[in-house]
Amino acid sequence: MPANVPDAPLVISEIGSRHIGGRVVTLTGLPKRGRISTPGASVHPIDPNGEIVVGQLYAQYVRLAAPRSPHPLLMWHGGGMSGVTWETTSDGRPGWQMAFLRAGFDVWVSDAVERGRAGWAPYPEVYPEAPYFRTGREAWEEIFRFGPPGSWHADPQHRRPYADLRFPVAGMDNFMAQFVPRWATNDALTQSAYDALVGELDSAIILTHSQGGNFGFRAACAAPGRIKAVISLEPSGAPDPEHTDAVPLRGIPHLFLWGDYLDRHSFWVDAVPKVRRWAEALRAAGGTADWVDLPALGIHGNSHALMADDNSDIIAGIVLDWLRGQGLV
């Protein structure tokens, strides 16, 4: 647990969930199939044509009996991941869902459209193309920055993580088990579902990771009156200030948090300046955009998995202190 939250049992009024957004589509022209539903059962004829729901997200909420913040915290995962990002870390420590519940927030952990409990829709009938499956190498060398290019190996004994890496690589298989397929075609569907989620709440604080960052920035643009803060862990993208007006967001404090090794991986060398332009636009509009570079604070070795690195409690504590500084808890 972060040092700045109580380590006591939680008193909870409800754990529940909803699917939000989405619409009914009708599939037609598909050939019939036969399925055996469970061993020993007869062949069950299946007509795949008909109505299905597509474009929904899944959100699980935990409501405290006595929340200390009036604003629920929405936790939005990154690409190729699900809400599991915020749960128990891959090496078995309590995750940020627990940390922020203990800090007094009602927490909503969602699975975006196409991922996890949100389900997904057939391609090419609904989604135009096949998904991507993240490999261990892509995660290790490109996106999560566990080691330099060329340091991944199929055999765990031969992997070469950064010497001061904070991600617990002994749990790499568990971390890979969290990956879910992703599509590159569903941004509009996903944004629409996130906007619908925000639209059902009186107020909210958005906490995002990676690909979730862009959805969070745009959700704030769509409903600036409801969003009380936006916290972005290494957002992989942001609106282009030439096409999106940051002025409506000047009353919404933003926090950007960044780990280590960002200058050694081309994906991030490309992404960070684009996000920085959005932070600068927020500031130019008169808003708050706090840009926290952890190595500049003397905190070295953090990967892209800030909420799963072995100092994840310290980083959660930084976020909590910032929220307290904003008067939000």
Place this chain on the structure above:
Amino acid sequence: MPANVPDAPLVISEIGSRHIGGRVVTLTGLPKRGRISTPGASVHPIDPNGEIVVGQLYAQYVRLAAPRSPHPLLMWHGGGMSGVTWETTSDGRPGWQMAFLRAGFDVWVSDAVERGRAGWAPYPEVYPEAPYFRTGREAWEEIFRFGPPGSWHADPQHRRPYADLRFPVAGMDNFMAQFVPRWATNDALTQSAYDALVGELDSAIILTHSQGGNFGFRAACAAPGRIKAVISLEPSGAPDPEHTDAVPLRGIPHLFLWGDYLDRHSFWVDAVPKVRRWAEALRAAGGTADWVDLPALGIHGNSHALMADDNSDIIAGIVLDWLRGQGLV
């Protein structure tokens, strides 16, 4: 809430999750692709070849500060569904996860291999064929028995549910949003992951729905010393007593619960006698196999969605009374 559980806030020591089971496989020979990860980002070159983890399940646990039962309750969903089955009902009432937490059980809600937060693996590279997507019609007319064959219509105004149906059909779109794709090829992978879950616990009670039933019966066969009871809501299949010995299970009480209209739908006309043979084998082995036909108790109109019908609290209460009768809580 069921009448026989306290309606007070829950005191919880931890909410957490794990992926269990699965193995690393290496994909080879696949063509490279280019992906734009978030709007405005550059094209990111993707090599889909490499290591991925397949065959894992996802389990989320809620641990009470002071459980009344020493045995955690494992809640296993049916085919084409995820653990969402046990959460808030499609018309917004608290689900069975909450009911059994309030009754004093630590609860583990899982997503089986290939579904929800378990993720899924590429086909034809890992799974041999494409999945099935459940249509509203298949759910309504065939599996969940909301109305007779021919009673589904794309327009909700023209659907004809059974006159005394207990499923809240006004929430049908929400229910359809819970559906996830399913494969007919992954029974061995799924069973293996469920067996691994049971193997990590000292003791457990298994509560299943539909396709989950067969996995539950077989998990009890694989680890009879750990399983304290098996509760099966309308299991769609069961071991064949000619090939599976029920004698090791004679110390494990089994409860079978059945709704209405089972004689009007060919899927169930086929399935029920096969399950009955397993119940009879358990009894012949000297075990307890309680077969509860709800209409015979005067409870009419229940669909296959016993945990989501509008009398789901009453049915949860029947299960709880049975567990108390077995001395398990």
